[in-house]
Amino acid sequence: MAALPTRHTKLTIDLVHHLTWFESCAVEEDVFLFYAKSGHADSSQLRISNPRQWAWETAGGSSAITVVLTSPFCKVGYLVYVQRMAFIEAHNLVKHYVPRGAPLVRALDGLSLSVPQATVTALLGPNGAGKTTAVKVLTTLIKPDSGTATINGMDVARQGDQIRRVIGVSGQYAAVDENLTGFENLDMVGRLYHLGAKTSRIRAKELIDLFELTEAQNRPVKGFSGGMRRRIDLAAALVINPQVLFLDEPTTGLDPRSRLGLWDIILRLVDQGTTVLLTTQYLEEADRLADDIAVIDQGKVIAQGTSDELKSSIGGQRVEISLVSDADSDQALAILRSVGSAAPEISSDRRTLSVTVDNGPSALRSVMARVEEQGIRLHDAGMQRPTLDDVFLRLTGHSASPTAKVETAS
Numbered sequence: 001m002a003a004l005p006t007r008h009t010k011l012t013i014d015l016v017h018h019l020t021w022f023e024s025c026a027v028e029e030d031v032f033l034f035y036a037k038s039g040h041a042d043s044s045q046l047r048i049s050n051p052r053q054w055a056w057e058t059a060g061g062s063s064a065i066t067v068v069l070t071s072p073f074c075k076v077g078y079l080v081y082v083q084r085m086a087f088i089e090a091h092n093l094v095k096h097y098v099p100r101g102a103p104l105v106r107a108l109d110g111l112s113l114s115v116p117q118a119t120v121t122a123l124l125g126p127n128g129a130g131k132t133t134a135v136k137v138l139t140t141l142i143k144p145d146s147g148t149a150t151i152n153g154m155d156v157a158r159q160g161d162q163i164r165r166v167i168g169v170s171g172q173y174a175a176v177d178e179n180l181t182g183f184e185n186l187d188m189v190g191r192l193y194h195l196g197a198k199t200s201r202i203r204a205k206e207l208i209d210l211f212e213l214t215e216a217q218n219r220p221v222k223g224f225s226g227g228m229r230r231r232i233d234l235a236a237a238l239v240i241n242p243q244v245l246f247l248d249e250p251t252t253g254l255d256p257r258s259r260l261g262l263w264d265i266i267l268r269l270v271d272q273g274t275t276v277l278l279t280t281q282y283l284e285e286a287d288r289l290a291d292d293i294a295v296i297d298q299g300k301v302i303a304q305g306t307s308d309e310l311k312s313s314i315g316g317q318r319v320e321i322s323l324v325s326d327a328d329s330d331q332a333l334a335i336l337r338s339v340g341s342a343a344p345e346i347s348s349d350r351r352t353l354s355v356t357v358d359n360g361p362s363a364l365r366s367v368m369a370r371v372e373e374q375g376i377r378l379h380d381a382g383m384q385r386p387t388l389d390d391v392f393l394r395l396t397g398h399s400a401s402p403t404a405k406v407e408t409a410s
C-alpha cells in the first residue's frame, strides 16, 4: 500500500488505484463517508457518483480526510486534503507466545486500534492484558502472527527500518546502559541516530534539563534510583523528536511530582504534533492525558472512547450517602433501592451506601427528602459521576489497581 499522505498535504491520487484505503462508504446528504482499511477493498464498496465534496471519517474519529473532486466528472485524479489521519493503525493483530513446556499464550487476540495524529491514546488494561505485546508489535520489536499494523502508512512487518527512524520508544523496563552516565546515554542515542556530535550533545543537555537530571547527569546510571532511571529512559525516547512516541507504563515508579512533570512534557509534545500511544494501569493517567482510551483485556479492545464516553457508557451518576449510625442502614438501603437503576452497594461497616441513578440531581433530592422524613441522620450525601475505575471494573470484572512492579533492566 502506498504511504498515506501527511497532515495538511494536498495531493492528487487515483482513487481506483488506492482502493485499499477504503473499506466502505456511506452517503449522508451530500457527504460521502469512507471507512479506511489496510487490506484490499472490494471495488463495489466504493461507488463514486457525482459528489463535489466528500468527507472521510472513521467511526472512532480516527481519520478524517476531505476529498474534493477536481472536476465532478473525472474518474481519476482527485484532489485530497488530509485534515487529520490515523497515524497508528492496527487491524486484527494476533500474537501467540509458545513458552517452553507451558501452554500456548494468546497475548493478542484480534486487537484493532486507530490513533489519530497529534493525539494521545491510552491502552488501559490489567496485568497480562497484552499491552506490552501490542507496543512491541507496533514498534517492530516482534512480528504478529496475523493481522496488520501501520505507522504513518508504513507497514510494521515490512518497513521496520523506516518506522524506527520516526518513532521513540520507552519500554516497560528502562533500557539504559548501566555503565554510562545519564548524559552519555542520551548522547549515545543521538549518535546512533546520526545527529552529529554537536547536535547530539546539545539535545542531550536539553533533555537532561527537561527531565531535571542535572545533578545526576555525570554519574553512571547504575547508581540511579528507579525513578531517575525511568526518566533517563524517557528522555532517550525523545532524543530524535519522534513523530510517534510509544510509552509503556511511563510513570510506573515515578514519584507524584515526576509523574506530573512527565504528563506536562507529554501534553506539550502532543501540542507540537507528536502522536502518543501509552499504556497504563493508572486510571487517573488515562483520564488526564488521553484523548481516547482503549480498554484492553485478554488481548483485545473491549471498549474505546473518550473518558467521558466510557463513563457515560456504564450509566449515569451515583448517589452516595454516609450514615451516622449503621442501625439506619436497612431503611437507607430501601430508599436507595427505590431511586436506583441498579442494586445499591453498601460498605462493610454498613455506613456508606451508594447507588447508580439515571438522573443524579433529581435522585439526590428525592433521597434527601425521604431521609429527612424518616429521621435518618447523615454525615454526608453527594452525587458522583462514575470513575474510570468503575468503567474498568464493569467492563472487565477485574480490579484495575496496579500491582507493585520491580524495575529491572531486561
Ligand SMILES: Nc1ncnc2c1ncn2[C@@H]1O[C@H](COP(=O)(O)OP(=O)(O)OP(=O)(O)O)[C@@H](O)[C@H]1O
Pocket: 097, 098, 099, 105, 106, 107, 125, 126, 127, 128, 129, 130, 131, 132, 133, 134, 172, 281
Ligand atoms: N516472552 C513471552 N513468553 C511467553 N509469554 C509471554 C511473553 N511475553 C508476554 N507473555 C504473556 O502474554 C500475555 C500478555 O503479556 P503482556 O506483557 O503483553 O501484558 P501487559 O498488558 O503488558 O501486562 P503488564 O501490565 O503486566 O505489563 C501474558 O499472559 C504474558 O504472560
Ligand SMILES: [Mg+2]
Pocket: 131, 132, 133, 172, 248
Ligand atoms: Mg506490560
